[in-house]
Amino acid sequence: MTSIKFSSRSYTTLRRHLLASNVEEVAIAYSEFRSRTHSEFFVREIELMAESDFERRSEFHVSLTDDALARVIKRAWDLKLSIVELHSHVDTAIACFSPSDIAGLRDLVPHVWWRLRGAPYAAMVVTSAEIDALAWTASADRAEPVDEIVAGKTLVRPSGRTLQRLEDPHDRTF
Ligand SMILES: [Zn+2]
Numbered sequence: 001m002t003s004i005k006f007s008s009r010s011y012t013t014l015r016r017h018l019l020a021s022n023v024e025e026v027a028i029a030y031s032e033f034r035s036r037t038h039s040e041f042f043v044r045e046i047e048l049m050a051e052s053d054f055e056r057r058s059e060f061h062v063s064l065t066d067d068a069l070a071r072v073i074k075r076a077w078d079l080k081l082s083i084v085e086l087h088s089h090v091d092t093a094i095a096c097f098s099p100s101d102i103a104g105l106r107d108l109v110p111h112v113w114w115r116l117r118g119a120p121y122a123a124m125v126v127t128s129a130e131i132d133a134l135a136w137t138a139s140a141d142r143a144e145p146v147d148e149i150v151a152g153k154t155l156v157r158p159s160g161r162t163l164q165r166l167e168d169p170h171d172r173t174f
Pocket residue numbers: 060061062087088089097098101125
């Protein structure tokens with residue numbers, strides 16, 4: 001079982017940023033990863049990404065510039081923390097990573113694992129109504145489910161839609 005845990009204040013700040021406009025927004029949550037009986041990402045510091053950090057931003061996908069990505073990786077390395085990336089989908093209430101999100105993560109996660117010497121990674125997609133989240137704790141090549149998002153005392157269950165689609169042999173979306 002895997003959880004991502006925020007303070008209620010960080011979570012509120014992140015949601016406000018991510019859902020503030022009618023375009024996709026991005027944020028980074030630098031997190032302490034612990035794994036005992038189950039795996040937990042404890043969010044320690046958040047960074048709200050700015051327009052100048054984006055290489056391009058479309059309806060379906062947003063990617064960071066090389067400079068912004070290098071800055072984020074360096075910050076995680078200096079803090080000895082894992083990266084949890086968050087981005088919003090603003091055209092839908094349903095939370096599911098897009099095919100281009102998944103293609104991007106297939107390149108990005110092994111790169112970050114290599115740069116951060118195997119630090120686990122997680123990604124969240126946020127809409128006004130739902131969240132979906134994936135984690136890479138055992139391997140950089142296989143996305144695992146995130147079972148719960150905890151914000152202060154509030155528990156949110158990820159939709160699980162992305163892995164359902166990835167594992168459905170009849171779904172050709174990905
Ligand atoms: Zn997306």
